[in-house]
Amino acid sequence: MTATVAPTSAGISPGARRRTPRLAVGLIVTAGALVVLVGLSLAVGTKYVPLPDVWNALFAPGDTYADAVVASRIPRTILGLLVGAALAVAGGVMQGLTRNPLADPGLFGVNTGAAAAIVTATALGVGAGTSVWIALPGAFIAVVIVYLIGSGRGRSTPVRLVLAGVVVSSVLAAYIQAVSLTLPRVFDAYRFWAVGSLAGRNPQLIVDILPFVILGLVLALSLCGSLNALALGDDTARALGAHVGRTRILGAIATTLLCAAATAAVGPISFVGLAVPHIVRSITGADHRWLLPYCVVAGPALLIAADIIGRVIVSPAELMVGVITAFVGGPILLLAVRRMRAAA
Amino acid sequence: MSATATASIASPKRPPVLRLGGWLSLPVRARSLVLGGILVVAILATGLATLTLGKLGIAPSNLLPTLLGQGEGRDEIVLTAFRGPRLVVGIAAGAALAVSGALFQTVTRNPLGSPDVIGLTSGASAGAAAFGLMWPGILPLPVGALVGAFVAMALVYVGTGTGFSSPSRMLLIGIGVSAMSLAFVQWVLVRAGREQATVLATYLNGSLAARDWDHAATIWTAIVVLIPSALLLSRRLQLVEMGDEQADALGARSTSARALSILVAIGLATAAVSVAGPVSFIALVAPQIARRLSRSAGPNILASALMGAFLLSLADLLTQQLPFDVTLPVGVLTAILGGIYLGYLLIAQWRKGTI
Numbered sequence: 001m002t003a004t005v006a007p008t009s010a011g012i013s014p015g016a017r018r019r020t021p022r023l024a025v026g027l028i029v030t031a032g033a034l035v036v037l038v039g040l041s042l043a044v045g046t047k048y049v050p051l052p053d054v055w056n057a058l059f060a061p062g063d064t065y066a067d068a069v070v071a072s073r074i075p076r077t078i079l080g081l082l083v084g085a086a087l088a089v090a091g092g093v094m095q096g097l098t099r100n101p102l103a104d105p106g107l108f109g110v111n112t113g114a115a116a117a118i119v120t121a122t123a124l125g126v127g128a129g130t131s132v133w134i135a136l137p138g139a140f141i142a143v144v145i146v147y148l149i150g151s152g153r154g155r156s157t158p159v160r161l162v163l164a165g166v167v168v169s170s171v172l173a174a175y176i177q178a179v180s181l182t183l184p185r186v187f188d189a190y191r192f193w194a195v196g197s198l199a200g201r202n203p204q205l206i207v208d209i210l211p212f213v214i215l216g217l218v219l220a221l222s223l224c225g226s227l228n229a230l231a232l233g234d235d236t237a238r239a240l241g242a243h244v245g246r247t248r249i250l251g252a253i254a255t256t257l258l259c260a261a262a263t264a265a266v267g268p269i270s271f272v273g274l275a276v277p278h279i280v281r282s283i284t285g286a287d288h289r290w291l292l293p294y295c296v297v298a299g300p301a302l303l304i305a306a307d308i309i310g311r312v313i314v315s316p317a318e319l320m321v322g323v324i325t326a327f328v329g330g331p332i333l334l335l336a337v338r339r340m341r342a343a344a
Numbered sequence: 345m346s347a348t349a350t351a352s353i354a355s356p357k358r359p360p361v362l363r364l365g366g367w368l369s370l371p372v373r374a375r376s377l378v379l380g381g382i383l384v385v386a387i388l389a390t391g392l393a394t395l396t397l398g399k400l401g402i403a404p405s406n407l408l409p410t411l412l413g414q415g416e417g418r419d420e421i422v423l424t425a426f427r428g429p430r431l432v433v434g435i436a437a438g439a440a441l442a443v444s445g446a447l448f449q450t451v452t453r454n455p456l457g458s459p460d461v462i463g464l465t466s467g468a469s470a471g472a473a474a475f476g477l478m479w480p481g482i483l484p485l486p487v488g489a490l491v492g493a494f495v496a497m498a499l500v501y502v503g504t505g506t507g508f509s510s511p512s513r514m515l516l517i518g519i520g521v522s523a524m525s526l527a528f529v530q531w532v533l534v535r536a537g538r539e540q541a542t543v544l545a546t547y548l549n550g551s552l553a554a555r556d557w558d559h560a561a562t563i564w565t566a567i568v569v570l571i572p573s574a575l576l577l578s579r580r581l582q583l584v585e586m587g588d589e590q591a592d593a594l595g596a597r598s599t600s601a602r603a604l605s606i607l608v609a610i611g612l613a614t615a616a617v618s619v620a621g622p623v624s625f626i627a628l629v630a631p632q633i634a635r636r637l638s639r640s641a642g643p644n645i646l647a648s649a650l651m652g653a654f655l656l657s658l659a660d661l662l663t664q665q666l667p668f669d670v671t672l673p674v675g676v677l678t679a680i681l682g683g684i685y686l687g688y689l690l691i692a693q694w695r696k697g698t699i
Contacts (some may be wrong), residue, residue: 102516149687159512160694166519167687170624174679178547195530268651270523312534323527330524334503337516 026283027297034301041304042078046316050162067127075203078082078311080304080321083198083266086258086277088299091273092292093220093279096227097251101278101336102162104329105259105268109168113142114263116172122180122186132212135264142168147156196269198307209261216257220292221249227288269303270280271324271329275287276302280330300327356425359404376638376647383650387435390657395423396430397665402427412477424554433555433619433673434660435653436563438626440616441465442634442652443574445653446628447609450581451602455689458628459613460682463525464517465622468494468614470525473532486562489618495608496521508606550623552660566615573608574645581605582642623675625682626652632689 042054049057049066056062057070087105094103105111117138118131126134149163197315237244256281262269269272276299277291284290313319358373375459396404402419402519410419424430459465470493483491484637501507503517583596614628630652631644638647659681660674 057377107519150693159516160690161691162516162519164687165514166515167683171680171683171687172454174549174624174676174683178672178680181676195474286441314531317534319531323530326527327522327531329518330527333523334499334517337513337520338503338505 002037012095017283019327023284027290030294030297030301034304036060037233037301037304037308038077038081040079042073043310044308045069045073045311056181075201075206076307077196077263077304078206079198079201081300082209082213082268083262084156084272084300084303086216086295086299087269088276088280088295088302089217089220090255090258090262092277092288092295093223093227093251093255094228094273095277096288096291097248097255098161100161100229101339102159102274102333104271105255105262106169106268107162107333108165108271109142109146109172110139110256110259110289111157111263111268111270112169112176113145113258114139114170114260115268116142116176118264119176119179119186119190122190123183126320132209132261136256137258139260139263142172143252143256144319190267193267195266196325197320198266199318199320202266209265213255213262216254216295217296219250219254220258221282223247223254224288224292227251227292228286231286267322269325271325271332272299272303274336275325275329275332279338368621373638373640376644377639379634379638379647380650382446383647387650387657390654391435394434394657394664395427395660397661418549423516425458428513429555429557429560430552431657432560433563434552434649434657436560436567436681437552437616437620437623438630438652438654438656439571439649440563440567440612440652441623441626441646441656442615442638443571443643443645444609445535445618445650446631446634446645447574447577447581447605448627450516450585450629450643451605452511453490453507453585453608454627454693455632456511456515456686456693457508458625458631459609459625460622460627462500462514463496463521464493464562464610465617465627466522466525466529467499467624467626468493469534470528470692471495471614472618473529478511478532478535479656480643486566486615490611490614492613493535493617495612496525508602513555537690549679550617550621551673553655553671553673554687555619563619566612570608570612570615571645574605574612574643577601577605578643578645589688590670620683621675624679625686626678626687628684631653632685638697642695 028241039051039054042058043049043051046050047069049069053066054070057064057067061067061071077313090105091112093101094108095101097103114135115138117134120138121131121134146161146168148162149167150161156207157304175191226237226242226247228238230239230247230256232240259273276295279302280294280298284294303321303325305329307321310319310321310324348638362372369588374541377697392407396407400422402410402415403620404423406415406419407470409415413420415423426693444459444464447504448457448459448464449455451457463596468489469492472485472489474492475488476485482488499521500514504510504513508511562624580596580598580601582596583591583594584601585591586674588598616623631648633655634644634647634651637651638644656674656678663672663677666672
């Protein structure tokens with residue numbers, strides 16, 4: 001009797017095993033949707049290129065006008081893939097680490113911290129443009145300040161951390177405004193970047209942030225099992241053999257890497273890290289071994305979809321992707337708050 | 345030991361009361377009077393500095409003739425077109441925001457329940473953007489801002505599931521509502537093809553640059569109508585602070601007092617936003633400082649109004665005179681200073697365990 005019930009590997013119950021095929025199919029379907037969105041992202045815009053032409057432009061490029069248009073949309077699409085995955089996974093890890101349904105790199109001030117560091121560096125003339133190396137310390141300092149304010153004396157509750165994040169990000173956002181409005185040079189460079197935009201970024205950025213994103217993703221995905229244990233509470237996690245302290249530190253490193261890279265590339269984008277894990281959790285449940293891989297696929301899908309919407313609704317102008325994600329993310333924050341029962 | 349304590353409770357110093365017929369009675373405390381006097385002087389000094397300092401400033405010797413309408417052409421223009429309206433709008437907008445904050449903070453019984461923290465000001469600016477730029481001509485801009493503010497407050501009220509009773513939920517929902525409102529404003533701005541930095545800065549940060557006498561008329565009308573209403577409500581609100589049951593037992597009719605106060609507060613904040621944009625944190629900070637300085641219970645309407653007027657005109661004076669190439673929108677300055685204060689307030693609140 002016990003032999004049949006005893007799980008073969010850590011923590012998989014028979015019920016979970018029955019769900020595995022369904023979740024695997026779901027992941028493939030989501031990936032398929034992402035591929036379609038990538039195709040649309042290359043096709044849709046001020047100049048519409050039909051999908052067959054996109055295919056030609058990608059695999060048999062000539063020098064037609066359509067080919068040039070598609071080529072110009074490739075960098076922003078790749079950025080969308082990288083940044084979407086980075087932010088969604090960072091949000092998922094943060095929500096797991098802090099056992100906080102409201103965790104989001106944007107709400108916690110991490111993205112604004114990175115942005116403030118980059119604006120400062122540009123204003124002082126240090127460093128070339130939006131370097132990840134400049135964003136990293138900014139993101140890190142913001143995380144530390146938010147945790148200090150949010151957990152000073154006593155337990156850090158979800159609400160405290162969000163409020164601390166709001167304080168830090170509103171002060172830093174005002175600082176960014178002040179610097180960029182007083183220095184026209186900075187203003188020109190960061191007018192769109194400061195809201196979060198995939199458009200008009202230097203393709204070199206993709207190469208710059210790629211190692212950081214990959215490192216962060218690998219680190220985050222390696223923590224899946226420990227995050228599951230952590231969800232049961234620190235004491236139980238320890239009893240199950242998880243290294244609580246080490247998981248926290250590695251998780252913080254992973255989220256900082258991911259957020260700094262994403263912000264350096266496209267500016268501070270909020271709500272992707274909040275919304276995607278919430279949507280995904282309604283499919284996968286709380287198991288991080290499914291949650292985080294889904295985030296890797298669903299994050300880019302949401303961000304690229306938001307980018308496409310931004311190109312369509314004010315055509316021929318463009319709306320920054322950060323604006324769209326805020327509009328999608330606001331209601332999801334409402335739902336998340338309503339679901340919190342005793343916490344508030 | 346205990347005898348002295350009972351004695352001091354038994355003979356409280358009763359302040360003299362200002363009575364107008366049977367319907368208005370306000371206690372007059374010496375401390376509040378002194379505070380009010382100091383603030384009025386401070387506002388006058390700030391106003392004087394606003395008019396006289398800087399490249400365009402009116403020379404102090406010319407100021408009085410100019411104010412009396414006998415100045416030179418250049419001074420006349422500076423007074424009537426540049427600095428004058430700006431100062432008048434700034435004072436009134438500061439007062440309106442502060443009273444709105446005082447009412448909200450009293451109703452929610454929490455300093456964090458301010459219109460700028462819970463998304464009212466962003467909602468108003470979304471309304472102003474919608475009816476000012478997207479569908480111009482349907483509604484006057486202040487009315488449009490009012491619509492936006494009501495929609496935002498309705499969202500917050502419904503979104504929390506517990507009405508206005510849980511401050512932390514209100515804050516969280518307010519964050520979402522402000523994010524959506526600001527996203528909407530940005531959408532309208534991009535759609536309208538107005539990407540000039542100044543327009544953006546006004547709508548997103550709050551600014552007093554380039555105000556005219558129409559703006560002044562709007563905000564002063566709101567003040568003249570709504571601040572006396574707030575004063576009438578303030579005695580009942582003071583009772584509501586003790587809890588609904590006690591307040592009702594004393595005849596304060598807590599539910600209607602609260603609803604009326606929120607209406608008045610929304611009106612005041614909206615009027616301020618429609619002339620100055622969502623200037624952040626004046627509504628949060630001014631009533632708090634006023635309350636601390638006057639050391640009295642209740643919403644402290646007049647002290648808050650004066651404090652708000654002083655803070656906003658001072659912040660605007662600073663933005664005008666700071667040695668930058670470009671003048672900052674005043675909202676950026678208030679956001680930095682007020683944000684730091686909000687952090688302090690949060691830490692203080694969870695030391696006490698209120699959140």
